[in-house]
């Protein structure tokens with residue numbers, strides 16, 4: 001766990017060994033504690049080098065241990081103090097990553113030498129924490145308050161070059177880092193005296209004052225304001241500011257006391273648990289499986305080096321950029337001349353002149369590519385035609401994928417020569433930025449096709465989740481009842497402002513109506529027309545607020561009929577200063593429109609609380625999530641949560657909808673749904689699904705045990 005060797009005659013080389021990232025689990029902490037003591041008392045040893053096994057210094061504390069109320073083994077704070085107090089110089093040899101507790105460990109060393117490809121950082125804020133083992137106190141003393149606060153609040157990875165400039169690293173080298181650190185620990189420079197035996201006090205960060213900062217109060221006030229406005233209700237970023245302020249204003253030991261107290265408030269908090277759950281949910285998608293039994297570890301992906309994107313609208317442009325950035329050579333095809341020219345300019349701008357992209361108005365250009373992503377209008381007839389053409393044009397073995405947000409993958413596959421080569425690759429707007437990729441397999445998609453799409457997702461830096469084929473797949477299927485409730489709430493007396501405020505307070509970056517304005521109201525309108533819910537032929541002679549025997553809100557359709565498509569037309573649920581404008585303002589026209597609509601349909605507006613908004617929108621979405629699990633469309637609640645956090649900006653500190661349901665309590669969610677379904681019996685999405693009932697009946701097991709209740713149920717997986 002921590003290997004001890006004496007090298008070069010007098011250097012104790014301590015190597016952390018805990019693959020894959022050398023996390024500081026109890027046995028590692030024990031090993032570090034013992035080897036530091038050994039180095040201290042070993043008369044042969046004059047200096048110490050600390051390194052990590054297999055090219056990674058240390059990925060920090062072991063997040064899997066965090067559930068324990070009291071962590072076993074020696075405490076990191078104690079180990080780091082022991083190391084800092086050592087009278088023999090200690091040099092950190094940093095290869096790969098030094099993150100979180102790993103960087104705190106390096107900061108407790110007297111010197112830090114990094115490989116040029118090394119990365120350091122404090123990602124704790126993403127786990128609902130802050131660097132609570134001395135990092136919040138030592139880093140500001142080394143690099144100054146503004147740089148330290150930036151690193152701690154953003155959680156970003158700092159590259160070696162920048163770390164050197166900041167003074168976080170003493171040296172950056174391209175050769176073997178451990179060898180260099182060993183040499184460095186013995187001789188500082190030919191012209192300088194050896195560092196062994198040199199007084200080290202200035203290199204003990206706990207002994208140093210923080211570099212002075214002018215206008216400190218104003219600086220921290222401003223930082224706190226910024227954090228509050230961006231945190232969306234997350235507590236950890238606020239605690240980061242408080243801790244760093246402690247470093248700037250208190251002596252080290254007092255700062256450490258403050259750090260301990262602040263960590264105590266976060267460590268077992270619901271937000272920290274949710275954020276840490278998200279860390280593992282993000283990675284769980286990589287271990288996909290299919291109904292056939294094919295799995296991630298038994299299927300080989302096809303090599304892909306060229307791709308075509310068909311349709312260069314909103315999505316096609318972002319997809320082109322994402323593929324090009326992943327190193328693929330891309331053929332971008334668009335039939336509309338002006339769109340092609342505009343797309344070419346937009347893609348070049350986004351790629352800043354880099355990337356290998358060629359443009360064509362002709363599908364023939366896709367003849368030789370390894371993979372196609374179709375991103376034309378959401379219209380089954382058009383897509384079917386394109387898949388038929390692609391099947392004829394492309395070389396045998398080309399993977400044909402679609403970015404459809406709702407349509408049947410199997411129907412598209414049936415238009416092709418090789419249906420096993422068809423899968424959905426559902427990106428999220430903007431496609432070059434949003435991290436989620438839903439990989440949708442139909443009943444005939446081959447494991448190799450799924451493996452290839454998943455692998456490509458990884459190359460593009462996406463969080464890829466394999467899901468089954470149904471209308472809307474996982475994300476949009478669950479979104480439908482959420483949007484539906486938001487519209488019903490407007491009918492009943494709410495305003496877009498009220499609904500959005502409730503959801504933004506919950507932690508979404510924007511409420512449902514602002515989000516709809518951004519995506520374009522016409523997108524949903526097109527989908528509803530495809531589904532036969534609206535359109536001239538459908539509505540004639542039907543009651544406006546009922547479709548297929550269920551309550552239906554035509555509000556979105558009416559808005560589109562008025563030409564209000566959202567930001568792109570300058571008005572939607574809100575008013576914008578111009579088409580394409582971004583700043584949403586309340587629109588008196590809409591208030592009037594809603595009042596007239598309610599009057600026309602005999603609806604009496606009532607006061608609606610934020611609690612009702614949250615419960616109806618979120619519980620309806622969660623209920624559909626349980627149905628998705630029940631139907632085997634998603635393999636696990638973790639997969640659903642990853643989809644929501646990385647595709648729909650569900651606040652990470654709430655852990656995703658299914659985790660949120662488990663935190664609220666399944667019985668409470670069930671009770672809420674029962675209550676709202678009684679009040680709205682014509683809304684089937686509010687009727688609690690049988691999986692939720694069964695989970696509650698079996699004592700509401702923790703989320704990682706739900707699969708035992710799902711098992712035995714009819715499944716498509």
Ligand SMILES: CCCCCCCCCCCCCC(=O)CC(=O)SCCNC(=O)CCNC(=O)[C@H](O)C(C)(C)COP(=O)(O)OP(=O)(O)OC[C@H]1O[C@@H](n2cnc3c(N)ncnc32)[C@H](O)[C@@H]1OP(=O)(O)O
Pocket residue numbers: 020021023059060061062063064071076097099100101102104123124127129130131132133263264265267268280283284
């Ligand atoms: C009232 C109570 C008072 C409480 C007082 C209690 C006192 C406790 C004191 C504790 C103080 C804690 C302070 C501290 O030290 C905080 C931390 O260090 S938190 C951890 C910070 N580190 C990170 O966030 C890094 C996380 N890892 C990564 O970002 C990436 O893994 C990394 C960039 C290192 C490598 O990426 P990549 O090569 O892409 O590999 P993967 O991400 O796929 O990871 C591979 C594998 O390893 C698992 N893993 C990674 N990091 C950790 C980790 N830190 N702990 C546990 N497991 C880790 C990862 O999950 C993958 O495994 P899977 O099985 O695939 O999931």
Ligand SMILES: NC(=O)C1=CN([C@@H]2O[C@H](COP(=O)(O)OP(=O)(O)OC[C@H]3O[C@@H](n4cnc5c(N)ncnc54)[C@H](O)[C@@H]3O)[C@@H](O)[C@H]2O)C=CC1
Pocket residue numbers: 310311312313314315316333334335336339375376377378379382386403404405406426427428429519523
């Ligand atoms: N807009 C969004 O937020 C998201 C959309 N999607 C899906 O992505 C697809 C595309 O959507 P958008 O980019 O929003 O549409 P868009 O309307 O912005 O772009 C579609 C483009 O396809 C082109 N096109 C139409 N027929 C063509 C053909 N035969 N050959 C080549 N090009 C053709 C059009 O000229 C247009 O430029 C749809 O299936 C949609 O459901 C998926 C995720 C998010």
